[in-house]
Amino acid sequence: MTLWELIRRESSGEGRSLIASATLAGGANALGIALINAAATEGGEKVRSFILIALCVLLYIVCSRRTYHRTTAIIEQALKKIKLRVIDKIERADLQGIERLGTSEIYDRITENMSVVSDSAGITANFLQSLCILACASIYILSLSPPAFMLLMLLNGVGMMRYFARNTEIGEHLREVARKRVTFFDQITDMLKGVKEMRLSRRRAQDVRQDISVTTEELRSATVNANNLFNDNLILAQCVLFVLLITMVFVLPQHVSIDSVKVTTLVGAVLFFWSPLGGAVGGMPAYKRSNMALANIEALEEKLERAARGVVPPEKAEDPWKGEFSTIEMDDVRFAYATEADEHAFQIGPMNLSITRGEVVFVVGGNGSGKSTFMKVLMGLYPVTSGTLCLDGTQIRAENVASYREMFSVIFADFHLFSKLYGVLDADEQLVQRLLKQMQIADKTSYVDARFTTRSLSTGQRKRLAMIVSLLEDRPICVFDEWAADQDPEFRRYFYDELIPSLKARGKTVIAVTHDDRYFHYADRVVTLEYGQVKSIEEHATRSKAAPVG
Numbered sequence: 087m088t089l090w091e092l093i094r095r096e097s098s099g100e101g102r103s104l105i106a107s108a109t110l111a112g113g114a115n116a117l118g119i120a121l122i123n124a125a126a127t128e129g130g131e132k133v134r135s136f137i138l139i140a141l142c143v144l145l146y147i148v149c150s151r152r153t154y155h156r157t158t159a160i161i162e163q164a165l166k167k168i169k170l171r172v173i174d175k176i177e178r179a180d181l182q183g184i185e186r187l188g189t190s191e192i193y194d195r196i197t198e199n200m201s202v203v204s205d206s207a208g209i210t211a212n213f214l215q216s217l218c219i220l221a222c223a224s225i226y227i228l229s230l231s232p233p234a235f236m237l238l239m240l241l242n243g244v245g246m247m248r249y250f251a252r253n254t255e256i257g258e259h260l261r262e263v264a265r266k267r268v269t270f271f272d273q274i275t276d277m278l279k280g281v282k283e284m285r286l287s288r289r290r291a292q293d294v295r296q297d298i299s300v301t302t303e304e305l306r307s308a309t310v311n312a313n314n315l316f317n318d319n320l321i322l323a324q325c326v327l328f329v330l331l332i333t334m335v336f337v338l339p340q341h342v343s344i345d346s347v348k349v350t351t352l353v354g355a356v357l358f359f360w361s362p363l364g365g366a367v368g369g370m371p372a373y374k375r376s377n378m379a380l381a382n383i384e385a386l387e388e389k390l391e392r393a394a395r396g397v398v399p400p401e402k403a404e405d406p407w408k409g410e411f412s413t414i415e416m417d418d419v420r421f422a423y424a425t426e427a428d429e430h431a432f433q434i435g436p437m438n439l440s441i442t443r444g445e446v447v448f449v450v451g452g453n454g455s456g457k458s459t460f461m462k463v464l465m466g467l468y469p470v471t472s473g474t475l476c477l478d479g480t481q482i483r484a485e486n487v488a489s490y491r492e493m494f495s496v497i498f499a500d501f502h503l504f505s506k507l508y509g510v511l512d513a514d515e516q517l518v519q520r521l522l523k524q525m526q527i528a529d530k531t532s533y534v535d536a537r538f539t540t541r542s543l544s545t546g547q548r549k550r551l552a553m554i555v556s557l558l559e560d561r562p563i564c565v566f567d568e569w570a571a572d573q574d575p576e577f578r579r580y581f582y583d584e585l586i587p588s589l590k591a592r593g594k595t596v597i598a599v600t601h602d603d604r605y606f607h608y609a610d611r612v613v614t615l616e617y618g619q620v621k622s623i624e625e626h627a628t629r630s631k632a633a634p635v636g
């Protein structure tokens with residue numbers, strides 16, 4: 087999609103009136119100059135000429151302002167719509183799709199590319215107006231001298247052909263710039279996340295810097311190549327002007343009958359003609375960059391669309407359970423990561439397992455045995471590749487998976503704490519304060535206006551904060567992925583001795599990934615995974631030592 091197509095699509099029929107105002111502005115501009123030229127060379131009624139010129143200027147101001155202001159408004163409105171659409175697609179896209187896409191491309195497209203389009207609004211309006219002035223000025227030159235007009239068209243035609251021949255090459259360089267910018271984003275993210283590791287190793291810091299400097303060099307080179315071609319086009323336009331003026335002054339009078347006054351008028355007209363042409367040629371880089379940015383945004387939208395394919399919109403979602411359940415059943419469930427042409431993509435299953443309400447299930451296994459993958463499949467975050475996942479006999483499908491997921495309150499191993507208590511914004515303040523005390527972080531952070539005053543806590547403390555959010559969600563199934571791993575012995579004990587039994591006593595189902603074998607007796611069952619398969623399921627007697635939560 088080009089910028090002009092975007093304007094046409096988003097302006098709800100205003101495109102024509104925009105062209106009309108740009109044409110009027112261009113016409114008024116050209117007519118004003120023609121009148122000034124005529125007044126200067128032909129004399130005649132000066133007051134009349136002055137009034138007509140003033141009217142042209144006024145018309146130019148009114149129409150020009152409209153063209154500029156409306157173009158900016160239309161583009162900004164379109165960008166707002168695109169941003170919201172991208173956010174909506176990110177929200178709908180499936181987890182694997184987002185994981186495959188990575189964050190750098192998304193950041194680049196919705197920040198850098200959007201600003202390129204936004205910055206081009208004024209230039210686009212100028213470009214549009216310049217084209218109209220050019221058309222009017224050409225008519226003016228035609229009225230002065232048809233042979234001069236033919237000469238103008240001929241030289242412009244040659245210039246244009248050279249100009250468009252360079253377009254493909256410019257496009258290649260701009261695409262390379264876009265690719266390198268994503269790599270640059272990736273590397274900067276890597277660097278910022280690994281700042282501690284870099285401080286501890288000058289060699290590592292040097293290697294990271296080396297990689298970044300290679301990318302910045304490639305970015306520089308691709309940008310310079312694109313800009314050089316754009317600048318060559320400007321020089322080409324200037325050369326065409328020289329050739330045109332030289333031909334008009336030295337060659338044209340030799341072949342057609344034209345007096346010196348007309349030649350002077352023609353030179354004045356051509357010089358005037360060249361200023362909008364310069365605007366159009368000069369505005370081309372911004373226009374082209376905007377088109378490239380829009381193509382990048384479109385490509386991102388397509389990828390997100392693909393990732394959201396099959397996802398049922400909220401208005402069509404089914405909820406047969408209304409937050410209640412008895413049993414989750416996995417019947418021959420398999421899942422394989424969809425990686426591009428990777429035959430060794432990790433798989434889990436076939437898995438046959440049922441989890442009943444109020445059960446405490448521990449999931450154990452070595453690193454990479456598939457515990458986190460299994461949990462994500464169980465929670466409906468990854469769709470099963472084959473087999474069936476059912477809740478109370480109802481198979482989990484695209485139509486009901488959103489309601490199914492709402493049964494779970496999860497603390498992932500790589501959990502994220504939102505800046506606000508999104509999802510539980512109406513949480514009871516006293517309950518939150520009580521939980522903060524219970525988790526022993528009341529002296530570190532407080533709860534004000536649906537947000538915690540600070541999230542700059544130790545890893546263990548942040549996990550306790552995540553636990554508070556999970557408890558506030560109050561869902562039937564609590565999933566904890568190695569929650570206790572970062573807790574001190576006292577809190578580890580609290581987690582197993584008090585928190586889990588109290589959740590069980592309240593009828594909650596607890597599924598926890600853990601390596602703490604000394605607490606395995608708190609589980610009703612311990613499921614051991616190995617190479618993505620259930621290796622064993624051990625049953626344990628549960629101690630029910632309930633403690634109040636909240």
Ligand SMILES: Nc1ncnc2c1ncn2[C@@H]1O[C@H](COP(=O)(O)OP(=O)(O)OP(=O)(O)O)[C@@H](O)[C@H]1O
Nearest residue numbers: 185423425432451452453454455456457458459460
């Ligand atoms: N997004 C992904 N795309 C492709 N493969 C993945 C992805 N995430 C994990 N894997 C692969 O799946 C395998 C199992 O990973 P998983 O995180 O489920 O193991 P785990 O048992 O939770 O490990 P750990 O105890 O180290 O947390 C790994 O070998 C990993 O390579």
